[in-house]
Amino acid sequence: MKSKLDTGSSIFTIMTELSNKHDAINLSQGFPGFNPDPRLLELVCKYIRSDNNQYAPMAGIPALQDCIAEKIKKFYGRTIDARQEVTICDGATEGLFSVIQAVVYPNDEVIVFDPAYDNYGPDIVLAGAITRHVPLIRTKERNDYHIDWQKLKDTINEKTKLIILNFPHNPTGAILRSEDLDTLADILRDTSIYIMSDEVYEHIVFDGKKHLSLASHDELWSRSFVISSFGKTFHATGWKVGYCAAPIELSKEMRQIHQWTCYSVVTPIQHGLAEFMHTYPDYIESLSSFYEAKRDYFCKLIEPSKFSYQVSAGSFYQLLDYSGISEEKDTSFAKKLTEEIGVASIPISVFYETPPFEQKLRFCFAKEDGILEQAAEKLCRL
Ligand SMILES: Cc1ncc(COP(=O)(O)O)c(C=O)c1O
Numbered sequence: 001m002k003s004k005l006d007t008g009s010s011i012f013t014i015m016t017e018l019s020n021k022h023d024a025i026n027l028s029q030g031f032p033g034f035n036p037d038p039r040l041l042e043l044v045c046k047y048i049r050s051d052n053n054q055y056a057p058m059a060g061i062p063a064l065q066d067c068i069a070e071k072i073k074k075f076y077g078r079t080i081d082a083r084q085e086v087t088i089c090d091g092a093t094e095g096l097f098s099v100i101q102a103v104v105y106p107n108d109e110v111i112v113f114d115p116a117y118d119n120y121g122p123d124i125v126l127a128g129a130i131t132r133h134v135p136l137i138r139t140k141e142r143n144d145y146h147i148d149w150q151k152l153k154d155t156i157n158e159k160t161k162l163i164i165l166n167f168p169h170n171p172t173g174a175i176l177r178s179e180d181l182d183t184l185a186d187i188l189r190d191t192s193i194y195i196m197s198d199e200v201y202e203h204i205v206f207d208g209k210k211h212l213s214l215a216s217h218d219e220l221w222s223r224s225f226v227i228s229s230f231g232k233t234f235h236a237t238g239w240k241v242g243y244c245a246a247p248i249e250l251s252k253e254m255r256q257i258h259q260w261t262c263y264s265v266v267t268p269i270q271h272g273l274a275e276f277m278h279t280y281p282d283y284i285e286s287l288s289s290f291y292e293a294k295r296d297y298f299c300k301l302i303e304p305s306k307f308s309y310q311v312s313a314g315s316f317y318q319l320l321d322y323s324g325i326s327e328e329k330d331t332s333f334a335k336k337l338t339e340e341i342g343v344a345s346i347p348i349s350v351f352y353e354t355p356p357f358e359q360k361l362r363f364c365f366a367k368e369d370g371i372l373e374q375a376a377e378k379l380c381r382l
Contacts, residue, residue: 004126005122005125005126007122007125010118011028011118011346011347011350012028012029012030012118012346015028015029015334015338015344015345015346016028016029016344018335018338018339018344019338019344022338022339022342023342024338024339024341024342024343024344025342025343025344025371025375025378026344027343027344027345027363027364027365027367027375028338028344028345028346028362028364029364030170030232030237030316030317030364030366031231031237031238031366032235032237032316032366032367033366033367033368033371034235034366034367034368035235036234036235036236037234037235037276037280037283039276039279039280040234040236040272040273040276043271043272043275043276044268044269044271044272044273045272046272047267047268047269047271047272048268052267052268052271053267053268054267055263055264055267056088056264056265056266056267056270058255058258058263058264059083059086059087059088059255059258060086060087060088060243060264060265060270061088061267061271061274062082062083063270063271063274063275063278064088064270064271064273064274064277065082065083065086065088066082066274067273067274067277067278068082068086068088068243068245069081069082069085069086071277071284072213072215072245075202075211075213075216076213076215076216077216078215078216078221080215080245081248084248084251084252085245085246085247085248085251086243086244086245086251087243087244087245087246087251087254087255087258088241088242088243088264088265088270089227089242089243089244089258089262089265090240090241090242090261090262090265091229091231091240091241091242092198092200092227092228092229092231092242093119093240093242094242094258094261094262095225095227095242095243095244095254095258096119096120096123096196096198096227097119097123097126097261098244098254098255098257098258098261099162099196099227099244099246099254099257100120100123100124100126100127100129100162100196101123101126101127101257101261102253102254102256102257103161103162103194103250103253103254104124104127104129104161104162105127105128105129105161106127106128106129107128107129107130107159108127108129108130108159108160108161108162109129109130109131109132109157109159109160109161110124110127110129110130110131110132110160110161110162110163110164111131111132111133111134111152111155111156111160111162111163111164112124112131112132112133112134112164113133113134113135113136113147113164113165113166114133114134114135114136114351114353114354115135115136115171115172115348115349115351115352116133116164116166116351116352117166117170117171117198117351118350118351120164129161130159131353132155132160133352133354134147134148134151134152134155135148135151135352135354135356136148136169136172136174137151143310144172144174144175144310144313145172145174146174146177146180147180147183147184149183149187152187153187156187156191156193160191160193161193161194162193162194162195162196163193163194163195163196164195164196164197164198165195165196165197165198165214166197166198166199167197167199167211167212167314168199168201168202168204168205168211168313168314168315169314169315170200170201170315170317171317171319171346171348171351171362172312172317172319172348173312173313173314173315173317173318173319174313174314175205175209175211175212176211177212178212180212181212181214181216181217181220182217184220185217185219185220188220189219192223193223194223194224194225194250195214195220195223195224195225196224196225196227197213197214197224197225197226197227198227199211199213199214199226199227200227200228200229200231200232200242201232201314201315201316202228202233203232203233203287203288204232204287204288204291204314204315204316205288205313205314206288206291206292206295206311206312206313206314207292207313209313209314211314213226214226215245221247222247223250224246224247224250225244225245225246225250225254226244226245226246227242227243227244228242228243228245229241229242230242230243230273232316233284233287234273234276234283235366239266239269240266241265241266241269241270241273244258291316291365291366294316294365294366294367294369294372295311295312295316295318295365297365297369297372298318298363298365298372298376299311299318301372301373301376301377301380302320302376302379302380304380305376305379305380305382306322306324306325306382307320307321307322307324307325307379307382308320308321308323308324309321316364316365316366317362317363317364317365318362318363318365319348319361319362319363320345320360320361320363320379321358321359321360322359322360322361322382323359325382326359327359328359329347329349330347330348330349330358330359330360331349331350333347333359333361334346334347334361337361337379341378341379341381341382342378343363343375343378343379345361345362345363346361346362347361347362348360348361348362363375
């Protein structure tokens with residue numbers, strides 16, 4: 001039978017399988033190597049034991065919706081209607097899928113910025129739409145990966161329905177600056193284009209910088225769907241719980257799809273997360289410094305190696321440049337590194353429509369220090 005989606009396996013599946021086969025240290029897939037806070041585990045168990053095991057309301061349990069609304073007020077200064085503007089999703093993944101299916105129609109165009117997280121493309125194909133790729137750039141004046149505004153303007157046309165942002169960015173670790181949001185608002189002012197902002201790493205931003213959510217910008221908020229993931233924030237990617245925050249009319253559209261996709265999300269985990277967020281509000285605030293220490297440790301361990309890097313500004317990924325070691329393409333170098341050196345990573349060319357010749361691999365540093373030490377020791381042998 002001809003597949004509806006002709007995408008093959010995701011790079012995460014491929015690299016994880018290769019890593020397992022060669023018993024390598026897996027720094028490829030983006031999941032923490034440690035458990036959620038024991039107090040959170042206790043709370044989830046408490047709700048499982050106390051009869052909270054049937055369907056949750058379609059848009060999420062009120063207590064968790066309230067926590068998200070409070071969090072958005074606290075971090076981004078926006079007051080939102082918890083019942084009507086927050087939808088708890090089956091991971092950020094389902095939120096992304098539901099938003100795209102809700103607003104994108106056949107033959108519409110959706111703009112993504114390359115290197116782009118690999119979930120967006122298949123979702124756009126399933127909506128019958130066309131993906132337009134705008135590569136992020138680095139310039140002399142600004143050497144972080146950022147949006148090429150002229151290219152974005154040139155790509156927008158009357159078919160453009162949605163623009164997908166993802167900052168803190170996977171895989172480069174780039175973050176937004178406030179002038180970026182203002183420039184985007186200027187470009188979109190006279191259009192009816194929606195924005196979907198994938199902010200799953202919103203609470204992992206380093207060096208005293210702040211995450212700039214689309215929820216924080218008055219003008220952009222009215223056209224935005226903001227997606228996040230409890231998995232990344234609470235070291236619980238296997239729970240697959242996330243949320244979508246969007247103005248009422250947009251949330252209504254998104255829920256049209258959400259209700260037929262999964263209807264509702266695992267009840268006791270929603271209760272556990274709500275009580276945890278309510279009882280320990282400082283947890284989220286400590287996450288950036290927790291991961292900043294990991295980033296710094298990993299970079300220090302890599303220092304004696306032949307890899308070079310620019311420190312990640314957010315997320316739990318660090319790009320390492322191997323041009324001082326090999327001329328090879330990143331896909332073959334990543335394979336060799338897994339098979340022969342015993343460390344799995346992600347080649348970033350797979351996130352591009354037209355990959356530039358960049359010799360960079362993505363490493364996930366959300367691992368115990370001992371694992372980072374073992375990986376670095378192997379990488380320093382090269
Ligand atoms: C940019 C980005 N968006 C979405 C997701 C998926 O999040 P979830 O596990 O909550 O579905 C990931 C996971 O790696 C991600 O990196």
